[in-house]
Amino acid sequence: MKIAVYPGSFDPITFGHIDIIERAVTLFDKVIVTVSQNFEKTPWFTAAERCEMIKDSVSGLANCEVDHFKGLLVDYVSRMHGTAIIRGLRALSDFEFEFKMALMNRSLAEDITTVFMMPHARYTHVSSSLVREVAGLGGDVSMLVPDHVARMLKKKLA
Ligand code: PNS
Numbered sequence: 001m002k003i004a005v006y007p008g009s010f011d012p013i014t015f016g017h018i019d020i021i022e023r024a025v026t027l028f029d030k031v032i033v034t035v036s037q038n039f040e041k042t043p044w045f046t047a048a049e050r051c052e053m054i055k056d057s058v059s060g061l062a063n064c065e066v067d068h069f070k071g072l073l074v075d076y077v078s079r080m081h082g083t084a085i086i087r088g089l090r091a092l093s094d095f096e097f098e099f100k101m102a103l104m105n106r107s108l109a110e111d112i113t114t115v116f117m118m119p120h121a122r123y124t125h126v127s128s129s130l131v132r133e134v135a136g137l138g139g140d141v142s143m144l145v146p147d148h149v150a151r152m153l154k155k156k157l158a
Pocket of ligand 1: 010036038041071073074102105
């Protein structure tokens with residue numbers, strides 16, 4: 001069974017993330033979308049809230065699970081018997097960070113391969129940080145996130 005782990009902050013999940021998940025589930029037997037700690041970021045939503053939003057977004061995908069963890073990503077992937085890490089690449093600006101992370105993860109665990117996937121071009125500009133900014137300033141995020149996520153953003157801002 002080929003198992004892939006899609007880690008990220010997902011703060012919150014966007015249509016860009018969902019596009020990547022929908023592509024990944026066609027390539028792997030199981031995809032585990034997991035909320036992970038990024039030491040550079042202070043999240044808006046708790047891990048439980050982010051998992052809930054992801055679960056609501058992927059409920060139609062039979063071979064997709066949602067989880068969260070603390071600690072080193074490669075240790076988590078090994079524990080889950082995964083062989084691949086999925087990461088989305090939107091633009092050249094993502095590349096340097098992703099390149100370093102993929103090589104660091106490979107140096108920590110040679111048997112785990114990072115697979116980069118591109119979302120549909122219509123999501124190239126979509127990021128969780130911009131979604132938070134637009135929502136925080138009262139803008140319309142309905143083109144960027146599912147309705148249930150837009151509602152969670154409103155609730156958080158209230
Ligand atoms: O969505 P993000 O914030 O770009 O995701 C980055 C994330 C969470 C995948 C990365 O920070 C991570 O892997 N964190 C877990 C801790 C870890 O293993 N760090 C070393 C990465 S080389």
